Amino acid sequence: MITRTTVIKEILKRLDPTDITIFIGESLCEEAYVNDCDTSFYIPNDYPIGLTFALGLALSTDKRIFVFSSDSLFLYDASAALQMAVSECKNLCYVLLNSGLYLSAGGHPNIFPTLSHSQGVFFRMGFTSFVFDSFFNIPGGLKEIKGMLDTIIGPTVIFVEVGKRRGKYKELNKSVSFFSERLKNNLNTEGTALFEPPNINELDFVK
Amino acid sequence: MAKAVDVWKILWDVLEYKFFTGVAHKGFDALYGKMNPKNMHYIPAVNARAALGIAAGTSVNGVKSGVFLVDTFLGTFVEEYNNFIKSLDVSFLVFVYNSSGKKIKAPVGIPLITFSEDNYEEKLVTFDKKIIKHKKPGIIVLEEGIIE
Numbered sequence: 001m002i003t004r005t006t007v008i009k010e011i012l013k014r015l016d017p018t019d020i021t022i023f024i025g026e027s028l029c030e031e032a033y034v035n036d037c038d039t040s041f042y043i044p045n046d047y048p049i050g051l052t053f054a055l056g057l058a059l060s061t062d063k064r065i066f067v068f069s070s071d072s073l074f075l076y077d078a079s080a081a082l083q084m085a086v087s088e089c090k091n092l093c094y095v096l097l098n099s100g101l102y103l104s105a106g107g108h109p110n111i112f113p114t115l116s117h118s119q120g121v122f123f124r125m126g127f128t129s130f131v132f133d134s135f136f137n138i139p140g141g142l143k144e145i146k147g148m149l150d151t152i153i154g155p156t157v158i159f160v161e162v163g164k165r166r167g168k169y170k171e172l173n174k175s176v177s178f179f180s181e182r183l184k185n186n187l188n189t190e191g192t193a194l195f196e197p198p199n200i201n202e203l204d205f206v207k
Numbered sequence: 208m209a210k211a212v213d214v215w216k217i218l219w220d221v222l223e224y225k226f227f228t229g230v231a232h233k234g235f236d237a238l239y240g241k242m243n244p245k246n247m248h249y250i251p252a253v254n255a256r257a258a259l260g261i262a263a264g265t266s267v268n269g270v271k272s273g274v275f276l277v278d279t280f281l282g283t284f285v286e287e288y289n290n291f292i293k294s295l296d297v298s299f300l301v302f303v304y305n306s307s308g309k310k311i312k313a314p315v316g317i318p319l320i321t322f323s324e325d326n327y328e329e330k331l332v333t334f335d336k337k338i339i340k341h342k343k344p345g346i347i348v349l350e351e352g353i354i355e
Contacts, residue, residue, distance in 0.1 A: 049260040049287050052252075056264015056272075059226075059250070079253040080260070087250075176294035180267065187268045 002136045004097050005031040005167025007160050008068065010136070011095065012037065014146040015066065020057065020186065022067040024050035027104045028097070030169040032068065041183045044172055046070075046104060048077030051094070055084050058092040058154070061187050065091055071098035071112035072105075084155050085126035092154040094127070097162045107164055119159060127157040136160065208355045209324045211241040217328050218273070219246045222335050224300065226250075226265050228258045229275025234304030237354045238275075255280035259287045259301075262344075266297035273300040278307055281346075285314045288344065296342040300335075304349050311348050319346040322353055 012021065012035050021040045023032040029042040043050040054067035074081055074096060084094060100113040115121055122129045130148060135141035152158075215238070218224040228250040231239065242249055252258035255276050262272040276284060281303060293316070305311055313319035318341070320334050331347075338345035 043291065045290065047287075047291050049256050049263070049291055052257040052260025053264040053267075053291075056261040056266070057268060058264075059248075059261065060265040060268035060270045077256070080257055083253045083257045083261075176291070177296060180295045180297075184267060184269075 001161070001163025001165070003031075003165055003167030004028060004099075004103075004162045005034060005169065007097060007132075007136065007162055008032045009035045010142055010145065011066075011149070014149050016064070019064045019066055020061075020183070022050065022054045022057070022065065024067065024069040024073055025104055027166065027169070028068060028070060029172055031167055033170045033172055034168045038182060039186050041179050042172060043176070046073050046076065048073060048080045051077070051080035052083055054094075055087055055089065055092060057187070058089040059087070062091065063187065064093065064152075064154075065089075066093045066095055068095045068097060070103060071096060071100065072102045072110050075110055075112060081122070081127075081157075082125050085122070087155055090154050092156070093152055094155070094157045096157055096159050098159060099162050099164060101164055103164070103166070122157045127155050128153065129157045129159065132158050132160045208353060209322075209327055211237040211354050214238065214327070214354055215241055215243070215246070217331055221328065221332060222271065224271045224273050226262075226270050226272045227275065228252050228261045228272070229302070230255055230258055230277065230280065232275070232277040232304055232306070234277060234306055234349065234351065235275050235302070238302075255283045256287060259284060259292065262299045262301075263292050263295055263297060266299045267295055271299070273302060275302050275304075277304045278311060278348075281311070281314070284344075284346075285317070288314070288317060292344065297344070298338040298342055299344050300338070301344050301346045302349055303346050305351065308351070311346075313346065316343070317346060318343060319348065321348040321350065324353060 023029045024043045025046050026044045029044040058065040101107045226248050258274045262274045265272045
């Protein structure tokens, strides 16, 4: 089974240089840090707030935001994914690296593989969804990824099944503050959100 | 009592806060009732953590943002602040409705003021300058009935 490091590397190679990537989770960050670039941001703990943080970024910029997390993090706070799904952010893409295991906590099984139709769960939430497994498993499949990534319109979720074995990794030798400053420098503050804000007058709680 | 329309005018026109999110509560009825989509965006959040995440994200990109939370979620805010938001060096406003009626103390390292009807424009402007200078979120406590 393909490792998360390889999946991250292959996807990063096919993103635009201006795309922002957010990685959530200690071991996931370490595996992504091997291929660090200026537009990457790391949240080296399994904080569900990371998903909605990525949503906030997507709301405030016209750059594409790719947020990577494990299936375990999704399970920890599925409502964060729901918030992303209804956001109408065309520039938001959630890359869900599913192993069916708590990779940061001893590799014990989680319930993700037992969901009756995990792709359908996300689709029903409001995401468009793609399964990239086959691109990594058939000869020449990786060539197709670039075209897929170029045409993605969010909010989108990309599923990639990854193995239990850990790939290359590198300990983060910089602080979140450092990555935060780097992120600020790489965001285009003149950009606008690519979403339609909800009409608050139609919401029940507004008199 | 302060009028919700006047408070919004200060937030939109003087302080230039254009983005808000939060978890609805009846304590915010007056402010929610005078929201105007021409002047602002509002995203209803699924929970307090989601609201704080969204506001942290928009603030990183320089969008002046506000969050509405009831005081029972203050613990969530402090936890998320200490775990993650603190390291971002961002400022945003957190409006906390005091539903318990008990005095709300400022959490360690987080500026806090209690909204009062006298001279509130000047106080809000000063508080905004303070949180921007220190790159920290700031809490504005709203007591029951203080805004109509």
